[in-house]
Amino acid sequence: MTMLPDARENPVWRDSRAVALLMAATLTVMANATISPALPGLQQLFAEDPNAALMTRLLVPAPSLSIALLAPLIGLAIDSFGRRVLLLTGIILFVSSGSAGLYLPDLTTIFISRIVLGVAVALIMTSQTALIGDYFTGESRKALTGLQVSARNFGGLLFILLAGWVASMSPRYAFGVYGLAVLILPLIWMVIKEPQRDLPGKSGGAAANLGMQRAWRLQFGSLVVLQALTNMLFFIMPTQLPFFLDARGYGGAAMTGATLSVLMLTGGIMALFYTRIQSLIGYAGIFPLGYTAMAAGFLLIVSSPLALLTFAGAASIGAGYALVSPTFVALTLNLAPAPRRGLAGGILTASVFIGQFCSPLLSTPVVLGFGYDGMFLGAAIFLVALSAAAGISTLLGASRFH
Structure with a gap:
């Protein structure tokens, strides 16, 4: 298994894999709330829908449902099929489902896209956590778990502020913020490699x-x-x-x-x-x-x-x-x-x-x-x-x- 030397010898922020995983971390925990500034505008945009008030409020917690239900199953899939491919799949799905509100015709289809966004977040968070354990050890791993929280906080703050700015032009534009995740795909593709892992049952009696x-x-x-x-x-x-x-x-x-x-x-x-x-x-x-x-x-x-x-x-x-x-x-x-x-x-x-x-x-x-x-x-x-x-x-x- 690939491991990183002690953080005192090679600071974790100098490792390109750590940088890629931290950039992926910015996409996760605050993904639900990114569109919060656009909710009043979305309710007005779809005012002809009799359930607009309820449906617009459900758009924020909707990804949490699929994450809570599917994350353990996704974890099993990551153990079986590998971390890298499912991390890349998660980011691609994050871009496509997150930005779907730019063009989907009604609140029902937007709500479904938010459920799919939850699957993407679960793929990213779960594979990222496994890769931290696979790539790093000791002080490097400890440092990266702290930096991960910083990345989530600063990334969430940036995305919410950006969504609030573009939502003032059109509530649909807030969904476009999710499309920015495409910018980290080349880095993930280049530096994240599938680590060698022992299969269950093959290590020890x-x-x-x-x-x-x-x-x-x-x-x-x-x-x-x-x-x-x-x-x-x-x-x-x-x-x-x-x-x-x-x-x-x-x-x-x-x-x-x-x-x-x-x-x-x-x-x-x-x-x-x-x-x-x-x-x-x-x-x-x-x-x-x-x-x-x-x-x-x-x-x-x-x-x-x-x-x-x-x-x-x-x-x-x-x-x-x-x-x-x-x-x-x-x-x-x-x-x-x-x-x-x-x-x-x-x-x-x-x-x-x-x-x-x-x-x-x-x-x-x-x-x-x-x-x-x-x-x-x-x-x-x-x-x-x-x-x-x-x-x-x-x-x-x-x-x-x-």
């Missing part, structure tokens, strides 16, 4: 394989559940923050956009320092620090009507999430046997979007019952509990990850 599977599956399952919960709490921000700010009297898309921009920028910057911070405090310290920062952020947002503290709270949440998010990938790649990295990456990808999808479904009843203050305070308390539980759990299993 059956008894050893069985023991290894039992050992890693339980720990991996815990990471999957924890990541779903983390994303469920994190997505309170984009799903409930606009209504919370409106209830506080701020109102307007500008305040929401500014707050979420602070969150994404802070997260992107913090992720650049992930490797250094993790080296200082270890995995056992990353989870308590990250979850405590997120809890503090929710408390800041709810504790004062001052806009400045709202920005500070968003920054704290973004920074905390940027610490814990790459840790899930790093620990998974440490745990999963090489022939199962595609499956592990697929399940891990699915857990991200399951958490996103469940977030408004679970947080909205809490808002109705306890108000926004109660919901944000509850999220902070839950994050403190996660901080303690994750810290103890990771500390007990720390020897497994060094």
Whole structure:
């Protein structure tokens, strides 16, 4: 299997494969929200459709459904048929399905194209995660998991700002932003090669394989559940923050956009320092620090009507999430046997979007019952509990990850 030397000898950002994988990362997590600025214009454009109000709102979460359902199956396909071809397929599908809203005739067909976009994102995210595990090891792998989060944050921010600008000319133009992904295809084609991998069952005896599977599956399952919960709490921000700010009297898309921009920028910057911070405090310290920062952020947002503290709270949440998010990938790649990295990456990808999808479904009843203050305070308390539980759990299993 191809491995990269230690990051101190060959910095990961100098490796063309790392650059290609980071460029692919910019296409993924915020792909759903890229068209958000165009939603009001799309509703007006298709005003003759009696379901326009509902259908336009469903365009944003639609890719999450197919990602959550299909990512584990895509992971199995990646383990069976290889990473490179499915990464290239995912990018081509991303360009074609993402930009289809430029010309499709109605909201129903656009909605279907968004479902297909979810398949593309699942292909990209899952194959990319497997390739990080195949190509890199040690400090290089750790550094790349942090840089991946930065790439997603900065890429998402750029695409949303660009979509907002072109949507002011025509709501359909926002779909054209997805077509920019074609620019990274030549680089992916040239530098991403299929790594040599051991096939399942060909490395070691059956008894050893069985023991290894039992050992890693339980720990991996815990990471999957924890990541779903983390994303469920994190997505309170984009799903409930606009209504919370409106209830506080701020109102307007500008305040929401500014707050979420602070969150994404802070997260992107913090992720650049992930490797250094993790080296200082270890995995056992990353989870308590990250979850405590997120809890503090929710408390800041709810504790004062001052806009400045709202920005500070968003920054704290973004920074905390940027610490814990790459840790899930790093620990998974440490745990999963090489022939199962595609499956592990697929399940891990699915857990991200399951958490996103469940977030408004679970947080909205809490808002109705306890108000926004109660919901944000509850999220902070839950994050403190996660901080303690994750810290103890990771500390007990720390020897497994060094």
